[in-house]
Amino acid sequence: MNRVLIVGASAGGLITAEALRRAGYRGALTLVGDEPHPPYDRPPLSKQILTGEWEPGRLPLRRDDDIEALGLDLRLGVAATGLDVAGRAVELADGARVPYDGLVVATGVRSRRLPGSEGVTGIHTLRTLDDALTLKDRLRPGRRLVIVGAGFVGAEVAAVARGLGVAVTMLEAGPVPMAQAVGEQAGRFLAQVHRDHGVDLRTGAAVREVVGAGGAVSGVRLGDGTVLPADDVLVAIGSVPNTGWLEGSGLPLADGLVCDEFSAAAPGVYGAGDVARWHNPLFGTAMRLEHRTNAAEQGMAVARNLLSPEARRPFAPVPYFWSDQYDMKIQAYGHLRGHDEAVVVDGDIAQRRFLLAYRTDERLTGVLSVGMPPKTLRAWRAMIAAGAAWAHAVSTAAARP
Amino acid sequence: MKVIVDEAKCCGAGQCVLIAPEVFDQRDEDGIVVLLEPEPAEDRHSAVREAAAVCPGAAIQLAEGS
Structure with missing residues (x-):
């Protein structure tokens, strides 16, 4: 070599x-x-x-x-x-x-794009430094931002934009945002947090097209014909x-x-x-x-x-990701997609401080925490890495002081 | 080897603690990195280099050769 x-x-x-x-x-x-x-x-x-x-x-x-x-x-x-x-x-x-x-x-x-969005001023994606600097310059108090897609990129931008005084509408095609990635409970929780911060979150929203005039965006037309006026549109529909x-x-x-x-x-x-x-x-x-x-x-x-x-050794990691939204840090270990069940094993969703454990078949396959001391995740990560049985993992958690 | 950590860049993932627990720890409340050994012994250098490489916030800098 x-x-x-x-x-x-x-x-x-x-x-x-x-x-x-x-x-x-x-x-x-x-x-x-x-x-x-x-x-x-x-x-x-x-x-x-x-x-x-x-x-x-x-x-x-x-x-x-x-x-x-x-x-x-x-x-x-x-x-x-x-x-x-x-x-x-x-x-x-x-x-x-x-x-x-x-x-x-x-x-x-x-970033995946919407057809017809190339070269139109005010339509953004966010993947590169140049993308971020362009969008940053446009986020000013009182301006209207429509975010197409309520995944993690969309949600993080919504949180930042609200903090900057931007009026934010976030569109999600499914009934619950981020449900595929983190499950319905965590998705519903995140939806509520965004609404509490003044985001106009619309679920079940189909985007028909982006509308504009003179090479600049002016809004987003939904499947039912409604036009949401916008100074800027962030397309955050995956990669x-x-x-x-x-x-x-x-x-x-x-x-x-x-x-x-x-x-x-x-x-x-x-x-x-x-x-x-x-x-x-x-x-x-x-x-x-x-x-x-x-x-x-x-x-x-x-x-x-x-x-x-x-x-050669197989690559067999416990995946990890984090997301910062408003004053919350979300952290997750494991493979949450396709899980069969998610259960709150510590804290309380209403207090915005909780730990969710995810079951796939009879195994513990993931955990997600909001507002919990990050160290508490370590024992869970170790159990995921060891392929712990669900019943064992949950009873171990219940026995902890 | 000297280890320097940038708390502002740290995202509290704790990957460094998993790889080199003798050198790194996390604050209880927010998970931000705590440097236990700024000049780790030679037998820990390999783990520390790996921790610096994998840090998702690029918050660990190493000054080698000292």
């Missing part, structure tokens, strides 16, 4: 590169990213950057000299356009062809994996790059971060996570497996 190529220069790609060097890899290491910025942190985009609390200068994931010390062939502002698996080379938008012995696909995701450059390569693609339990998609080809759909043996299911922590953990696992093909 003398030439490793990492495509994608965000958290997953950078951390893979660092882990390779820490493990003693001294060969050529190329890191390619389509954004012009050095690797930066995305979670603050919908939080501290949007509030103005942080300047963009705080976002780089590493200091310049730390990046320098990695000895990278760093190619920023250039996208990958194609992959030749048999010839072991990646084609770049600038015409370069980069050969490799080992390839890491870490191209992440992009699409950046796998266009892999089409025709023969690598398996299905809402992401399909990887096995080692995070491998083909011999010498691995996936890391938001783009990778891999088999997590801890939960016995394929998953693709858009969580900052997973990008780091998967990057480290990929580096290890790439360098030690004879001693």
Whole structure:
């Protein structure tokens, strides 16, 4: 292994590169990213950057000299356009062809858009630093923001915008926001919190189109014909994996790059971060996570497996995510999607301080906390990692003082 | 090795405590990082580097070689 190529220069790609060097890899290491910025942190985009609390200068994931010390062939502002698996080379938008012995696909995701929204002033998505700075400039007291989609990005922006005095309407297609991600109880709780902060949250809302005049947005037309006037519209309806450059390569693609339990998609080809759909043996299911922590953990696992093909280890993490909304910190461990039951095992939802445990079949598969001391989650995380039986986990919790 | 933590960047995930519990802890009330050993012994360097790498807030900086 003398030439490793990492495509994608965000958290997953950078951390893979660092882990390779820490493990003693001294060969050529190329890191390619389509954004012009050095690797930066995305979670603050919908939080501290949007509030103005942080300047963009705080976002780089590493200091310049730390990046320098990695000895990278760093190619920023250039996208990958194609992959030749048999010839072991990646084609770049600038015409370069980069050969490799080992390839890491870490191209992440992009925001899903509404048709007809390209180039219309006032229609936003939020994925990149440039997106965040554009939106930040538009959030001023008294302006009207319509957020299409009440997932975590939409909800975090709603919280920031309310704090800045913006009138916010948030539209959710389903009956309960975030229900798929965190279940109905937590979703109903979050819906109430947003309403209490003055968000006009409309569930069961179908968006027919964005309306505008003279190249600027003026509102959103709903399925029933109602037009909600807006100065700005944030489209936050999920993400699409950046796998266009892999089409025709023969690598398996299905809402992401399909990887096995080692995070491998083909011999010498691995996936890391938001783009990778891999088999997590801890939960016995394929998953693709858009969580900052997973990008780091998967990057480290990929580096290890790439360098030690004879001693590969399955990537079997307990997923973790957090979200900041108003004065609340939401933290979750495990695989909450597709759960059968969620039960409050500590605290009280009415007090906005609680811990929910999630059951899938007869196992504890996740926990979510709001307003609880973060340390209390550790014992739960350990039980999830150990595959604890639901009955055991819940009775253990009940026995705690 | 010297360890520097940025409390303002810390998001309270506690990943560092899972990886290097001798070096990092969390405040009880809000989970913000507490640095137990600013100059950890050599046998802990590998775990500390891993904790710094995986920190979701990029809140752990290392000054190596000292």
